[in-house]
Amino acid sequence: MSTNLLHIVKQITARYGEAVLADPARLKAFFGDLAKDEPKPLRLAFGRCIEEGAYNALKTAPDAAERAERKAAIAQRLRDEHGLDPALCAEALDVLEAAMYGTAPAAIIPAKKHILRNVLIAAALLLIIAAGLLMARPYLQPVWMRYSGKPGAKVILARCSKTRQTFGIRIEERGGDWVRTMAFPVDGRKAEAEGFDTETISGSMNAVDEYPGCPHCGSKGFAKHSCGKLSCTGSEIENNDGDFEMTCPWCGELSIYTFVSEFEVSGGSDSLGGSSFADN
Numbered sequence: 001m002s003t004n005l006l007h008i009v010k011q012i013t014a015r016y017g018e019a020v021l022a023d024p025a026r027l028k029a030f031f032g033d034l035a036k037d038e039p040k041p042l043r044l045a046f047g048r049c050i051e052e053g054a055y056n057a058l059k060t061a062p063d064a065a066e067r068a069e070r071k072a073a074i075a076q077r078l079r080d081e082h083g084l085d086p087a088l089c090a091e092a093l094d095v096l097e098a099a100m101y102g103t104a105p106a107a108i109i110p111a112k113k114h115i116l117r118n119v120l121i122a123a124a125l126l127l128i129i130a131a132g133l134l135m136a137r138p139y140l141q142p143v144w145m146r147y148s149g150k151p152g153a154k155v156i157l158a159r160c161s162k163t164r165q166t167f168g169i170r171i172e173e174r175g176g177d178w179v180r181t182m183a184f185p186v187d188g189r190k191a192e193a194e195g196f197d198t199e200t201i202s203g204s205m206n207a208v209d210e211y212p213g214c215p216h217c218g219s220k221g222f223a224k225h226s227c228g229k230l231s232c233t234g235s236e237i238e239n240n241d242g243d244f245e246m247t248c249p250w251c252g253e254l255s256i257y258t259f260v261s262e263f264e265v266s267g268g269s270d271s272l273g274g275s276s277f278a279d280n
Contacts, residue, residue: 002042002095009046009099018100021055041085046092048078058097067097156201157186158230159249160216161223167215169222169230171201178203180222185215202264224263227251 012020012030020026027050031043054074061067075089153172160167166188171178178201205222207213213220214232221233229250236246236257243256 002091005042005046005092006095006098009095013099018055021050021096021100022053024051041088042092045078045084045088046095048082048084049074049089049092049096052078054093054096055100058093058100071097153181154201156230157188158183158214158222158232159188160214161219161231161233161235161246161249162217164249165216167232171203171205173203174208178205180205180207180211183212183215202262204261205263223257225250225253225255225257227253233257 008031009021012027016026016030020030024047028047031047052074054071057070057074058067061070071090071093074093075086078084078089079086153170155168155170158167158169159165166186168184168186169180170182170184172181207220207222211220214234217232217234219232219234221236222230223233223236223246224230225248227248227250229248231246231249233246236244239245239256244258245254245256247254
């Protein structure tokens with residue numbers, strides 16, 4: 001900031017009163033004599049600031065922060081409308097403010113204000129993102145992690161024998177046996193990618209009382225075809241020989257299923273050679 005220009009402005013206001021800063025014509029006349037040694041661009045910028053009503057704008061500002069914002073707006077307007085250098089306009093406005101208030105210019109205040117505001121906004125956004133991630137955490141986990149839920153539980157992949165839609169079955173080890181406790185729809189491709197078919201089980205696969213059944217057809221039956229894939233039994237039929245037939249929803253083969261007391265499935269393969277049902 002030009003201390004010489006500030007001294008001149010203070011001389012003028014001391015002699016003619018501060019109101020002269022609101023009168024561009026009078027101030028220009030005084031400047032012609034007293035400020036003739038000041039750089040012309042700065043004198044021009046100061047005069048333009050006065051013409052733009054800078055005195056009244058700063059005088060009516062409630063605090064230093066508001067004065068700083070108004071100075072920035074005036075400097076921007078002078079650049080846009082008159083092509084003046086924003087830095088020169090800012091310096092001229094600093095001189096005007098210092099002459100009016102006898103204090104250091106408040107140019108740094110809006111920066112601090114905006115920085116604080118931006119910090120608060122950023123902190124709020126981070127809190128919102130953190131809360132969103134916390135709420136979404138269960139959905140960001142692989143499906144088998146979401147539904148296995150606790151030690152001693154696994155998830156295996158099956159298909160609805162009626163709709164051919166994929167679903168997962170949560171099984172738990174209870175009393176030395178593996179039983180079905182929950183079923184839920186899943187995306188087949190994602191499920192295979194998440195490792196459903198790597199689960200290894202050996203047990204009766206009976207359904208507990210609270211088992212909801214297939215999420216697509218409601219069947220509580222459990223079957224495994226000779227191809228090694230698992231399904232519900234919603235489409236089973238009894239043929240004329242009293243055998244139960246069903247088309248495997250995985251490979252499409254129509255087969256006769258027999259009841260067994262224990263299943264062993266590992267990676268989609270079966271140690272039992274045929275197709276089989278589990279007792280419900």
